[in-house]
Each structure stands twice: as structure tokens, then as C-alpha cells.
Amino acid sequence: xxxxxxxxxxxxxxxxxxxxxxxxxGVHLGHRRIVEETVAAARAxxxxxxxxxxxxxxxxxxxxxxxPGRLLSFERRLELLHAAGIETVICPDDPRAVLELTxxxxxxxxxxxxxxxxxxxxGPSFHFGRGGQGNIELLLRLGPAGGFRLxxxxxxxxxxxxxxxxxxxxxxxxxxLADANLLLGRPFxxxxxVVPGLGRGRQLGFPTANLEGDFLVPADGVYAARVSLDxxxxxxxxxxxxxSTFGDQEQPLVEAHLLDFDGDLYDCTMRVEFLQRLRHQQxxxxxxxxxSQIRADCDAVRRIxxxxxxx
Numbered sequence: 175x176x177x178x179x180x181x182x183x184x185x186x187x188x189x190x191x192x193x194x195x196x197x198x199x200g201v202h203l204g205h206r207r208i209v210e211e212t213v214a215a216a217r218a219x220x221x222x223x224x225x226x227x228x229x230x231x232x233x234x235x236x237x238x239x240x241x242p243g244r245l246l247s248f249e250r251r252l253e254l255l256h257a258a259g260i261e262t263v264i265c266p267d268d269p270r271a272v273l274e275l276t277x278x279x280x281x282x283x284x285x286x287x288x289x290x291x292x293x294x295x296x297g298p299s300f301h302f303g304r305g306g307q308g309n310i311e312l313l314l315r316l317g318p319a320g321g322f323r324l325x326x327x328x329x330x331x332x333x334x335x336x337x338x339x340x341x342x343x344x345x346x347x348x349x350x351l352a353d354a355n356l357l358l359g360r361p362f363x364x365x366x367x368v369v370p371g372l373g374r375g376r377q378l379g380f381p382t383a384n385l386e387g388d389f390l391v392p393a394d395g396v397y398a399a400r401v402s403l404d405x406x407x408x409x410x411x412x413x414x415x416x417x418s419t420f421g422d423q424e425q426p427l428v429e430a431h432l433l434d435f436d437g438d439l440y441d442c443t444m445r446v447e448f449l450q451r452l453r454h455q456q457x458x459x460x461x462x463x464x465x466s467q468i469r470a471d472c473d474a475v476r477r478i479x480x481x482x483x484x485x
Contacts, residue, residue: 175256179267182283186290188262190221193291193322195302197339198227200245201254203359204297204330204337211327212295213259219292222261226284227251228269235269243343243390247365250445264289277308278316286320295325332357349393351451361400361447364389366428368439378461380468382413382429383439385446391428392448394455398475400485401432402445408432409479411471412446415455433472449485450478 178184192215198205209225216223229248234241246254252263266272275283280303285291294313302308313324330337337357345354346362354362364387371384394415401410411431430446432439452474458464477483 175252175260176262177252178262178264181264181266181272181288182268184288187288188222188224189290189292190216190219191224191289191291192216192219192221192293192295192325193224193226193285193289194295195226195300196296197231198225198251198255199231199242200339200342200358201251201258202245202337202339202342202357203332204357206258206359207330208295208297208327209255209258209260211325212293215293215295215325216261221292223259224262224264224289224291225255225260226264226289228273229265232269232273235273242339243347244388245339245342245346245390246363247387247389250363250365274304277303277312279303280308281313281316281320285322291322293325294322295327297327297329299329343390346390346392349395349451349454351392351397351448355449361449362392363445363447364428365443365445368442368444370440371427371429378465378468380431380465380472382431383442383444385428385430385444391426392451394426396452396455396471397448398450398452398478399430400447400449400479401430402447403432403439403442408435409475410446411452411468411475412448413455431468431472433475 192212194208194212196205213223228235231241255263272284285294296310296313298310300310310324310326317324335341342354342357345357351362366385366387366389368383369386371382392414397412397414399410399412401408410433413427413429415426452471458467478485
């Protein structure tokens with residue numbers, strides 16, 4: 175897949191292309207429906223399927239670092255868009271300059287002049303341009319003169335709710351992994367770096383990788399997960415919360431115990447897929463009670479990964 179960062183250097187670069195524009199912060203089932211329509215439109219027009227996005231999220235750019243929790247790393251977002259059929263992603267290296275364009279200027283300078291797209295594919299609630307003033311009606315009005323047609327994809331509903339990144343974030347923050355994974359169409363995941371910790375897990379006989387990074391943190395609890403590390407994957411018990419048994423941790427910890435792994439993980443970057451929430455966090459009377467519960471948690475993870483179990 176090709177990644178283009180210098181949008182203003184392009185001129186009519188993709189005639190006959192189909193283009194979709196969005197944050198795609200999750201590449202959830204709703205996003206994938208729009209991407210599928212974009213790929214189909216590209217094939218019909220005889221050109222490539224394009225996705226235009228921003229990194230980081232526009233709210234972070236415009237609000238000085240404050241924005242929604244990240245559902246995917248940028249690299250993982252690109253992988254999933256490519257897997258869904260997108261051939262080229264345009265992500266401007268100067269996102270503020272694009273975000274400050276009026277909606278009309280965005281259409282003329284980006285869609286028409288730079289890309290020359292033949293088809294634009296969006297959902298009915300799509301907004302763009304400075305202040306989000308552009309909408310589907312504007313695209314319909316400007317399309318004929320700009321040489322592109324608009325395809326509007328109806329929103330996807332699951333269990334009576336419209337699939338959205340906001341809904342998924344809420345479910346993750348509340349520990350409702352089954353709901354989040356249903357809307358995503360795959361397990362919620364984080365990309366994290368292993369950093370030094372206090373070493374208590376190793377002292378208890380269950381060494382953990384302490385994880386940090388720019389990702390949305392699920393609700394406190396213990397989770398069954400899968401960790402991808404290089405070309406291998408490991409069943410994993412992930413604990414999120416405060417070390418309340420020891421009473422000295424103010425910030426929540428994200429700790430992963432990889433079952434059947436023996437090695438040094440410091441400074442490694444790993445992908446963690448959250449499959450199921452096993453239990454809430456609780457305070458134990460001491461290390462022995464905690465060790466007993468950790469063993470039970472690991473046994474629960476093994477059962478989930480046992481042959482014939484539905485992951």
C-alpha cells in the first residue's frame with residue numbers, strides 16, 4: 175500500500191479513483207462497509223481505491239493535545255485499511271493546513287485539483303472543512319462541476335445501535351469487551367511498549383510486562399488476551415488497575431502475563447488483543463491470596479484458548 179503525506183504537491187494524481195475521507199479510528203464494521211463500497215466504486219471506475227485520513231486525530235490537532243482515546247495505532251490502521259482493499263492512503267504531513275481549509279476549498283484543492291477523484295464515498299453524517307461546515311449536501315452540489323459523483327452509504331446498525339467509534343470507546347472504558355468487539359468485528363487491541371516495573375509479578379511467580387503507550391485503556395479488571403510478538407502469539411492474562419493489595423500505586427497499571435513465555439521483553443513493542451473480561455479488580459488479604467487468584471485467572475485464560483473453545 176502507498177502512503178502519501180505531501181498532499182499539496184499532487185495535481186490530478188488519481189483520475190478514475192474512488193475516494194473515502196475519514197478518521198477511521200478503529201476501522202470498525204461501519205468503516206469497513208464504507209471501504210467496501212469505495213473498493214467496488216474504484217473497480218467500476220477503473221481506478222484505485224483511496225482513503226484520506228489524519229494522524230493524529232483532528233481533535234488532538236485542533237484542541238492542543240486533547241482528543242478521544244486511540245483505538246488503533248497509525249501503523250495498524252494502515253494495515254487494516256490495506257487488508258480491506260484500500261490501495262493508497264493520503265495522510266497530510268501538515269494536517270492543520272488541511273483542517274483549516276473551508277469546506278469549498280477542501281473540495282476544490284484536495285478532491286478536485288490534487289486527487290482528481292471520480293467518486294467520493296461517505297456516510298450520511300459526514301462533515302468536513304473548517305468547523306465541520308461541509309456535508310453531504312455540499313458534496314452533491316459541488317460534485318458535477320468538480321467531476322466527481324457521490325455515493326452515500328447508509329449507516330450500519332447492530333443490535334439497534336449505529337456503529338461508531340464513540341460507542342466503541344464507551345464500551346471499552348466500561349469493560350464491555352463483548353460489545354466493543356462485536357462493533358469492531360474483531361478483538362479490541364492496543365499497541366504498547368514494555369517498560370520497567372516494580373518486579374512484583376516476578377516475585378510472585380508470574381512475571382508481567384508493564385505496558386505503556388498511546389492507547390485507550392479498558393476499565394479496571396483482568397482480561398483474557400492474545401499477545402502478538404514478532405511472528406508468535408501467546409495466550410495472556412492482562413491486569414488493568416491499581417496495585418491495591420500493596421497500597422502504593424496511584425496510576426493504573428496495564429500488566430500482561432504471557433503464558434508459556436520465557437524471555438526478556440523490555441523495550442519490545444507488542445500488540446495485545448482483548449478477548450474477554452474475566453473479573454473486576456479486587457483487593458486481596460495478602461500475597462498468598464493474590465497468587466491463588468492469579469493461578470485461577472491463568473487457568474481461565476487456558477480454557478479460553480483450549481482446542482474447540484470459541485475465541
